[in-house]
Amino acid sequence: MTMTYALEAKGLSVRYGGVTANDGVSMRIAPGEIRGLIGPNGAGKSTFIDALSGRRATAAGSVHLAGRDITALGVVERRLLGLSRSFQRTSIFPGMRIGAQMELAASKIPDADADEVMRELGLDRFADRHANEIGYGDQRRLDIALALVGRPSVLLLDEPMAGLSIEESMKLARHLRELARHWGVSVLLVEHDMEVVFGISDSITVLETGKLLAEGAPAEIRAHPKVREAYLGSAA
Amino acid sequence: KEPIRIGMVTSQSGGFTAQGEDSLRGMQFAVDEANASGGVAGRRIEVQIGDDESTPEGGRRVAEKFARSGYNLLVGPIASSISLALGQNLQRWDALYVSTLSKSDRITGDSCNMRMFQANHSDAMDLAIVQPWLKDNAKEKRFAILANDYIWGRDSAESFTKAAQKLGKEVELSVFAPIGTKDFAPYIAQLKNSGAEAVWVALVGRDLIAFAKQAAEFGLTTSKRIIGHAYIMSFVVKATDSATDGVWGVLNYAPEIDTPRNKALVAAWRKKFGRDPSENEVAGYSGIQVIVQGVEKADSVKPTAVASALSGATLDTVWGPAVMRAEDHQLVKPNYVGRVKRVGGELRPVIETAFEASIATPAPTTCKL
Amino acid sequence: MSATLTAPALDGAQVKRASRLPRLLSLTSVAVAVGLAVSMLVESNTVMSLLTQAVIYAVFALGLGFLLKQNGMVSFGHALFFGLSGYLVGVGASLTGSVGTVVVLTIAGIGFFAFALALVIVRVPGIAFGMLTLAIGQSFYVLVSKSRGVTGGADGMSIEFPPRVFGLEIGAFQDPASMFLISWLALVALVLALSLLLGTRFGPLTEAIRENEERVRFIGFRTLLPRAVVFAISAMVTAVGGALSALYTGFVSPESLHWSVSGTVLIMVVLGGSRTLWGPAVGAVVYYLFRDYVGEHTTHWMGIFGVSLIAVIVLWPAGIAGGVMHAVERIKRGSGRHA
Amino acid sequence: MIPLLNLDAVNAYYGAAHVLHDVTLSVCPGERVALVGRNGVGKTTVVNSILNLASLRGGTLKFNGVVQHGLRTYGAARAGISVVPQGRRIIPNLTIEENLLLGGAVKRPGPWNLASIYELFPILQERRNTPGTALSGGQQQMLAIGRALMANPQLLVLDEPSEGLAPVIVDQLADIFNRLANAGTALLLIEQNLSLITRVARRFYVMAKGSIIEEGALEGLDIAQLHKHIVV
Amino acid sequence: MIGLQILNGLVYGSLLMIVASGLVLIYGLRRVVNFAHGSLFMLGAYIAYAAAQQFGFWVGLVAAVSVLAAVGFCLDRFGFRLLQDRDPLTVMLVTFGLLLVFEDVVQSVWGKQSYSLAAPESLAGTVELFGSPFPVYRLVIVAAGLAVAAALVGWLRHSRVGLFIRGASTDPVTTAMQGVNTDRLSGGVVAVGAALAGLAGVVSGPFLSLSPTMGSDILIDSFVVVVIGGLGSFAGAFVAAMILGQVQALGAVYLPDLAALLPFALMTAVLVWRPSGLSGSRT
Numbered sequence A: 001m002t003m004t005y006a007l008e009a010k011g012l013s014v015r016y017g018g019v020t021a022n023d024g025v026s027m028r029i030a031p032g033e034i035r036g037l038i039g040p041n042g043a044g045k046s047t048f049i050d051a052l053s054g055r056r057a058t059a060a061g062s063v064h065l066a067g068r069d070i071t072a073l074g075v076v077e078r079r080l081l082g083l084s085r086s087f088q089r090t091s092i093f094p095g096m097r098i099g100a101q102m103e104l105a106a107s108k109i110p111d112a113d114a115d116e117v118m119r120e121l122g123l124d125r126f127a128d129r130h131a132n133e134i135g136y137g138d139q140r141r142l143d144i145a146l147a148l149v150g151r152p153s154v155l156l157l158d159e160p161m162a163g164l165s166i167e168e169s170m171k172l173a174r175h176l177r178e179l180a181r182h183w184g185v186s187v188l189l190v191e192h193d194m195e196v197v198f199g200i201s202d203s204i205t206v207l208e209t210g211k212l213l214a215e216g217a218p219a220e221i222r223a224h225p226k227v228r229e230a231y232l233g234s235a236a
Numbered sequence B: 001k002e003p004i005r006i007g008m009v010t011s012q013s014g015g016f017t018a019q020g021e022d023s024l025r026g027m028q029f030a031v032d033e034a035n036a037s038g039g040v041a042g043r044r045i046e047v048q049i050g051d052d053e054s055t056p057e058g059g060r061r062v063a064e065k066f067a068r069s070g071y072n073l074l075v076g077p078i079a080s081s082i083s084l085a086l087g088q089n090l091q092r093w094d095a096l097y098v099s100t101l102s103k104s105d106r107i108t109g110d111s112c113n114m115r116m117f118q119a120n121h122s123d124a125m126d127l128a129i130v131q132p133w134l135k136d137n138a139k140e141k142r143f144a145i146l147a148n149d150y151i152w153g154r155d156s157a158e159s160f161t162k163a164a165q166k167l168g169k170e171v172e173l174s175v176f177a178p179i180g181t182k183d184f185a186p187y188i189a190q191l192k193n194s195g196a197e198a199v200w201v202a203l204v205g206r207d208l209i210a211f212a213k214q215a216a217e218f219g220l221t222t223s224k225r226i227i228g229h230a231y232i233m234s235f236v237v238k239a240t241d242s243a244t245d246g247v248w249g250v251l252n253y254a255p256e257i258d259t260p261r262n263k264a265l266v267a268a269w270r271k272k273f274g275r276d277p278s279e280n281e282v283a284g285y286s287g288i289q290v291i292v293q294g295v296e297k298a299d300s301v302k303p304t305a306v307a308s309a310l311s312g313a314t315l316d317t318v319w320g321p322a323v324m325r326a327e328d329h330q331l332v333k334p335n336y337v338g339r340v341k342r343v344g345g346e347l348r349p350v351i352e353t354a355f356e357a358s359i360a361t362p363a364p365t366t367c368k369l
Numbered sequence C: 001m002s003a004t005l006t007a008p009a010l011d012g013a014q015v016k017r018a019s020r021l022p023r024l025l026s027l028t029s030v031a032v033a034v035g036l037a038v039s040m041l042v043e044s045n046t047v048m049s050l051l052t053q054a055v056i057y058a059v060f061a062l063g064l065g066f067l068l069k070q071n072g073m074v075s076f077g078h079a080l081f082f083g084l085s086g087y088l089v090g091v092g093a094s095l096t097g098s099v100g101t102v103v104v105l106t107i108a109g110i111g112f113f114a115f116a117l118a119l120v121i122v123r124v125p126g127i128a129f130g131m132l133t134l135a136i137g138q139s140f141y142v143l144v145s146k147s148r149g150v151t152g153g154a155d156g157m158s159i160e161f162p163p164r165v166f167g168l169e170i171g172a173f174q175d176p177a178s179m180f181l182i183s184w185l186a187l188v189a190l191v192l193a194l195s196l197l198l199g200t201r202f203g204p205l206t207e208a209i210r211e212n213e214e215r216v217r218f219i220g221f222r223t224l225l226p227r228a229v230v231f232a233i234s235a236m237v238t239a240v241g242g243a244l245s246a247l248y249t250g251f252v253s254p255e256s257l258h259w260s261v262s263g264t265v266l267i268m269v270v271l272g273g274s275r276t277l278w279g280p281a282v283g284a285v286v287y288y289l290f291r292d293y294v295g296e297h298t299t300h301w302m303g304i305f306g307v308s309l310i311a312v313i314v315l316w317p318a319g320i321a322g323g324v325m326h327a328v329e330r331i332k333r334g335s336g337r338h339a
Numbered sequence D: 001m002i003p004l005l006n007l008d009a010v011n012a013y014y015g016a017a018h019v020l021h022d023v024t025l026s027v028c029p030g031e032r033v034a035l036v037g038r039n040g041v042g043k044t045t046v047v048n049s050i051l052n053l054a055s056l057r058g059g060t061l062k063f064n065g066v067v068q069h070g071l072r073t074y075g076a077a078r079a080g081i082s083v084v085p086q087g088r089r090i091i092p093n094l095t096i097e098e099n100l101l102l103g104g105a106v107k108r109p110g111p112w113n114l115a116s117i118y119e120l121f122p123i124l125q126e127r128r129n130t131p132g133t134a135l136s137g138g139q140q141q142m143l144a145i146g147r148a149l150m151a152n153p154q155l156l157v158l159d160e161p162s163e164g165l166a167p168v169i170v171d172q173l174a175d176i177f178n179r180l181a182n183a184g185t186a187l188l189l190i191e192q193n194l195s196l197i198t199r200v201a202r203r204f205y206v207m208a209k210g211s212i213i214e215e216g217a218l219e220g221l222d223i224a225q226l227h228k229h230i231v232v
Numbered sequence E: 001m002i003g004l005q006i007l008n009g010l011v012y013g014s015l016l017m018i019v020a021s022g023l024v025l026i027y028g029l030r031r032v033v034n035f036a037h038g039s040l041f042m043l044g045a046y047i048a049y050a051a052a053q054q055f056g057f058w059v060g061l062v063a064a065v066s067v068l069a070a071v072g073f074c075l076d077r078f079g080f081r082l083l084q085d086r087d088p089l090t091v092m093l094v095t096f097g098l099l100l101v102f103e104d105v106v107q108s109v110w111g112k113q114s115y116s117l118a119a120p121e122s123l124a125g126t127v128e129l130f131g132s133p134f135p136v137y138r139l140v141i142v143a144a145g146l147a148v149a150a151a152l153v154g155w156l157r158h159s160r161v162g163l164f165i166r167g168a169s170t171d172p173v174t175t176a177m178q179g180v181n182t183d184r185l186s187g188g189v190v191a192v193g194a195a196l197a198g199l200a201g202v203v204s205g206p207f208l209s210l211s212p213t214m215g216s217d218i219l220i221d222s223f224v225v226v227v228i229g230g231l232g233s234f235a236g237a238f239v240a241a242m243i244l245g246q247v248q249a250l251g252a253v254y255l256p257d258l259a260a261l262l263p264f265a266l267m268t269a270v271l272v273w274r275p276s277g278l279s280g281s282r283t
């Protein structure tokens, strides 16, 4: 064993009935690395995050967190070991005050500070509002905030910028960078906003129809002809 | 003089609503009659009427309220569970209770007490006449039983089986239907398929009505003799068109009973309602009669005084003079087996065989007052 | 469970909690004083006995309301715990002289039973859960009605209590005036205990599970256990009501397990408002008084009650408690503006 | 020209929360209008006012010059205004095809039907008999757009249609929107993706804190300039 | 004999199916667990009884179904529609209040005693089946049940309105956004649901008796059916009704001691196995 990766997936496969959404996907993310994960709609990115976070059972393959095999562990154990995620379809506690739900998220993790995360994501002014009374973009940020609490060692973010205005997504991008650089948090970033992905990723993985299409530094990926054709279009 | 204050606790909602309405009519009639003739020994009767919702909880609540506000001569509930729940509190509320329709033997058995009286026929009384009746009137050798699956139905089935076996007859099949059964077809098919010549039926309320209709629908009524425990009652006959035509059964009352008191009642009733009174109506009526005569004898409306006056007294009832047995407070009276027949174009239960009180009222059992 | 129930080191939440405690205690003393005042001022035994029963049902409603508030679940089978508690106390009392022990064991036993049951059934979603509890409750109802022997079957069971229970004369439990006070204190103590419990992390945790169970797991909490614990606590509170009722009336019948009892108490809960702990209890008292009043004046109580029920539900979406809270907030805001 | 959609000094509320303050905005036939602003400023609430999902108190709302009183949610679609809602709102118990057919409930004649939608988004045809929610997020967005087109609207209101879509698909959308607009369908585009806006829209409104704070022509503006207008 | 018992199960199952399909319709569209459904059932039977006294069974049937449809429409227009943003539990309790009101109305008009509604002459009598006479009327019930099931499935699966109903049942707001007048749709659907309850009431008249509590009796059985089937699912409710009918008929013969518990046991078993009912997904 030469190097311990923050997160390693080996040959993950996931099926929905007849559809094979992930087909033997492997990936290694180093501590403090921001890894972009892109690919056409329906490529299996969310499914991959579901498999890593334990939400969906895998048909084959294994997941390792800091060298430890966590394939058999449930959602809760994975989160307590430092693997956290956000959701593409916003998943929050609609009828609860924002401060209360953040505090709850912090309470199970030693040294976690809910107030700080709320400040960083600009949610502090909503602390006393119910989550279903704030705008869509603010709800999206709350979803991310719930995942950020306690600075997990690995963050799986499913389109965190979707629905955020430009300023907000810039701020969030800076924040992610800071988490990675200063705190050594590894981030797996699924995102369709190419400016953000190419702007902050250390390396990028491309999925297509459940399989790995390409992997490499942002510049390589941007130049990759197949990726340009299948995915990037004019954003290249 | 102090008026007689009666608390009528009846079922105006829930499962026993129909019987509740009938017995209430009978009670009201008795009260009106007494008040119209200037009251009872110079006392007017005042009543309060409350709904027990067909549950012991509801009955207890209403009864407690009545008793504590002075209406402490209680009468009325249908379900035995309600009567037993009241019986237990009479001491605490300083009240007296006369059961009019609750048939459980426990009222005059292990739950009997000084302040509780059973003016109606108990289950034991209904079953006591089965064996003598079978002996002289039933040619059938083989029987089947259909009863509701709870304590009353099971007891009835057991007593019938014993009675039949003592006479060397056989019970081929006993089926028990849960309370609340709506479709009796599966049971009827079983009964028809059995080799029995006659069927003993012990069902309650709505189950009974549903069974009566469906038995006629499948032709069971015409192919086998049906004998009912608490079956041939006016409210059942009326609710089922001609489905009960020819059904036999234990009968507690019929207008043709030949006593002066009954003749007077039937005449007065016809005058007011244009028809004969039903068993449930007469049961309510008799309950009030018992209280009224108790007050007369005691010349007091205090529950304790009325209770001791009633205990062992001979009362004038529609069944003739009847003793309120001191040992267990059961009113000792005759009982009947009858049959549903057309009388003057109208279908109603008619007495076929009468059994005098000495046969109809078994000796006290567990109660020692 | 203890891990979830013990609070973490002093943090913001705890500071808030600390300021809650004195308020809770002063409210509690007010409530106790109110109970004492009522028991001394009301002379009529009729009214007293009505109030006593209302308070006993308020305890039942408190339990059912707690389940609705913290789990978002409707149970049509809670009468099971109410009635079963009565039967267990009754059977226990006939077997041993120490009714105090019997009551405590009964409540604990029902809590345990409910907990085990909940582990299996809380996965059933929404209204189907309500129907499932109805089915379970009705099964017991049928069993008890059919049974003979000790429980007395459909006729119900009279309980012979020994002369002393919990160090008090049994008469104290059966006399409306004293029993009112006993039940009232029990109610107040239970409300206090539950609000203290909800002041710990258990409160927001169960609320979050109610709102979005999946996400709770993704913030690191197991969800099955807390839900089952809520169910068990709710059943235990209900069982306290059942035990009080058995002590007061000395009688239990199968009807006390019937689903319509659960339905009635659910009406109390919604009438009172299930967003606060005390709402359902208020609902129970209002229900009792109103029902009694209407029942006295007309035989059409069902129709009138139905219409009033609809009216209250339509006019006060959050129940009586919701209406009161709203009014209080308004007054507060109004006076704030003046200052 | 009579605007298809006209809000005049509209004030909208959620319960007691006053969200829109005197919003005035109009879209004429064939126009391509963008509505931009930061998160939570009330863009979606403009859509919700049209759909009677937020309550209007004060101001007037007109469809095709007709003042809308006692608004109904189904009114907009019947007046030729289709909405692609934020968050997609695919109906889970209907198949993809049924979701599309539901979009055609108003039966307005026009070029869009099942066949032409399937041509536009082949994945929808491939999966047409599976439940609408068994699609990936982006695929669901395509379905939502297809559903709105099924009504052959005169005005298409798009609330962040590019959310969750791959860049190539966004390119495609830009084409589609342009084709639609060229064929005479008016567009009201609420977006965060400025490149999509500059490619499609001709006029824009900027919102802040529930009010329109600026409006203007897009002609000649590039992304960076547009951005400046929004940030102000 | 077993053939006969299965037939008996089919009869009761069909009756339950008619009641339950009305419940499913109303639940499907308004997300309301309609406790008043039993009283609609009862109301149907009483109205038919009243009309049949004068004009015979068939007029009674038509009268009951039309009056109930009108009642259903009003229920939606002045009840469910105004309460559509309320918590489902609240609306459920409103229907509970309605149940009390309906029962009181019926008691005030017709009194508390039981009545009997006779089967029409043309359907009286028996036919020989499995070696014993079987009432023709009961066979008609089975036919009616199947006809209702087929008609509903056809309507919901293969018509435009059916599509709108299915859409509105999960997401009324989005469906309305597509230009569907969901208010009118709901009015119609609740009317049909109530009419079905009325139909079932009439149909059951000749073999049950009419009493003010007849509604509550059937209500629980229909709830069991709807929940076992998976709330809001027709296919599920049909299957569940048939299973429950068989369980009761066969249970009465082969497991008599447990007969009363069987429906509840069945429901518990199904829900523990599949928490969202037969039609729901397994979790």
Ligand SMILES: Nc1ncnc2c1ncn2[C@@H]1O[C@H](COP(=O)(O)OP(=O)(O)OP(=O)(O)O)[C@@H](O)[C@H]1O
Binding pocket: A016, A019, A021, A039, A040, A041, A042, A043, A044, A045, A046, A047, A048, A088, D133, D134, D135, D136, D137, D138, D139, D164, D166
């Ligand atoms: N619940 C489901 N049932 C069946 N198929 C599903 C389900 N969820 C997703 N799929 C299919 O699995 C494939 C992968 O979906 P996934 O959501 O992982 O894509 P994605 O890469 O996240 O796409 P997007 O960028 O659009 O979010 C898609 O073809 C999708 O249709």
Ligand SMILES: Nc1ncnc2c1ncn2[C@@H]1O[C@H](COP(=O)(O)OP(=O)(O)OP(=O)(O)O)[C@@H](O)[C@H]1O
Binding pocket: A132, A133, A134, A135, A136, A137, A138, A163, A165, D014, D015, D017, D019, D037, D038, D039, D040, D041, D042, D043, D044, D045, D046, D086
């Ligand atoms: N149901 C609600 N109750 C109360 N307030 C609400 C509700 N929904 C939204 N709001 C408030 O209305 C304001 C406008 O929300 P809206 O959804 O219109 O914003 P938006 O501009 O569409 O934002 P986004 O870009 O995030 O979609 C927000 O500040 C939000 O807090």
Ligand SMILES: [Mg+2]
Binding pocket: A045, A046, A047, A088, A158, D136, D137, D138
């Ligand atoms: Mg995705």
Ligand SMILES: [Mg+2]
Binding pocket: A136, A137, D043, D044, D045, D086, D159
């Ligand atoms: Mg928005």
